[in-house]
Amino acid sequence: MATELKVQSLDRTFDILELLANEQNGYNLVQISEKLDLPKSTVHRLVGVLLQREFVRKSQDTNRYRLGPGFIGLCSHYLNSLELKTESSPFMEELSESTGNVVFLAIRQNDKMVYIDSKEQINSLRKYAIIGQQKPLYCTSLGKALLIGLTDDEIRILLAKEPFEKRGPNTHMNMESLLQDIRECRRRGWALDDQEAEPAINCVAAPIRDYRGQVIAAISTSWVLAQHPEMIPEEMAEKVKRQAANISFNMGYTGGTTR
Structure with missing residues (x-):
């Protein structure tokens, strides 16, 4: 069961990354949740991990998330x-x-x-x-x-x-x-x-x-x-x-x- 949850989280994380990769201006938390049909709490948790690793960055002005510089090094x-x-x-x-x-x-x-x-x-x-x-x-x-x-x-x-x-x-x-x-x-x-x-x-x-x-x-x-x-x-x-x-x-x- 634990393994299935980890795989599911990984799959959802890639869904978020692919969504953000196709939108230059990014999306806010509500938009990501709606487009991927995911609970806001789940999106918030996964995006938080991506923020820590700099794979995603958040605009303080618009609260939109975009791909971050972590991908450059990767x-x-x-x-x-x-x-x-x-x-x-x-x-x-x-x-x-x-x-x-x-x-x-x-x-x-x-x-x-x-x-x-x-x-x-x-x-x-x-x-x-x-x-x-x-x-x-x-x-x-x-x-x-x-x-x-x-x-x-x-x-x-x-x-x-x-x-x-x-x-x-x-x-x-x-x-x-x-x-x-x-x-x-x-x-x-x-x-x-x-x-x-x-x-x-x-x-x-x-x-x-x-x-x-x-x-x-x-x-x-x-x-x-x-x-x-x-x-x-x-x-x-x-x-x-x-x-x-x-x-x-x-x-x-x-x-x-x-x-």
């Missing part, structure tokens, strides 16, 4: 992700064509790196399988590129519970080793995974910034060392940085582009 990451993928796609394709390698796009979710897109020259099921996968920040080039925008203290707090497991011959095994690497990443503007996430693989990544200059994502390319001994990280990094700068420019960053 939807911003999702909308940014959609825009990011759209703006990144052609540059990722170009990077994949120029290097012949797979290219990845990732964002940070709390203390993990998450793949949100990839490009490669052959059609592969791997592209779809990897989207949404999480990996550690400390041992991947994408993860380290995402950490570039944080201070040393912020990184210490973020990764305070990180176990630093050995995944490749050169994996960082403690915080200070990682921070020393991140400082170098900040200086040169790109990150290297030299057999840190797994043996025999190199990967370089560069951060993508938004209009505020904040790091919101990272782009990378990787290759198998035995198959491509001619690929030099520093040379590959210039190509990755160029496309990261172009994507950043399209995302509103005015710190400069190399294109």
